[in-house]
Amino acid sequence: DAKTTQPPSMDCAEGRAANLPCNHSTISGNEYVYWYRQIHSQGPQYIIHGLKNNETNEMASLIITEDRKSSTLILPHATLRDTAVYYCIARGAYSNYQLIWGAGTKLIIKP
């Protein structure tokens, strides 16, 4: 599984869009990009995943560059409850579950 790199922390104003970047320059063709978040003292929560195309669900949008070497998770209208550590993970569709969990990005939403 490809390694991912993320900024250690980011701030965002409440109500604004939070854009969280992730670099995965060694990603291979069959590896998906997954995003999870972990709110303090809780288990991680799945957000979204994608392979090539941009994806959107009720929580967020995922924008993957054409060369697939980076992606951006977008929380369109951040709330205080979105304060969490966000993890970007690259994983092959048929790999085992030893997901390489990096340090993630600590996103702080400010009032």
Add this chain to the structure above:
Amino acid sequence: SAVISQKPSRDICQRGTSLTIQCQVDSQVTMMFWYRQQPGQSLTLIATANQGSEATYESGFVIDKFPISRPNLTFSTLTVSNMSPEDSSIYLCSVDRENTGELFFGEGSRLTVL
């Protein structure tokens, strides 16, 4: 989504003792996963537990230290044996309910070893 219940949610234990953590899922799943999250760190997979077979342990984790049971398709236990302060962590149970790579996690069991 999947509802995953873990017990205990937290515990304080003495060095040298053992603690068993339970994980109950609200539906049948083939694979269950146990993760460790040390203080201030990210997640590390301990083992994968399949019903009816021995658990598969990741590098650095052994069955004698972390025995796992998987008696049926909705339940698993992880035991942390002969604990030391270095075992102080959050232990998380997880499932991939639909085999999509989308993992659902329990709330975790926060273990402190004195």
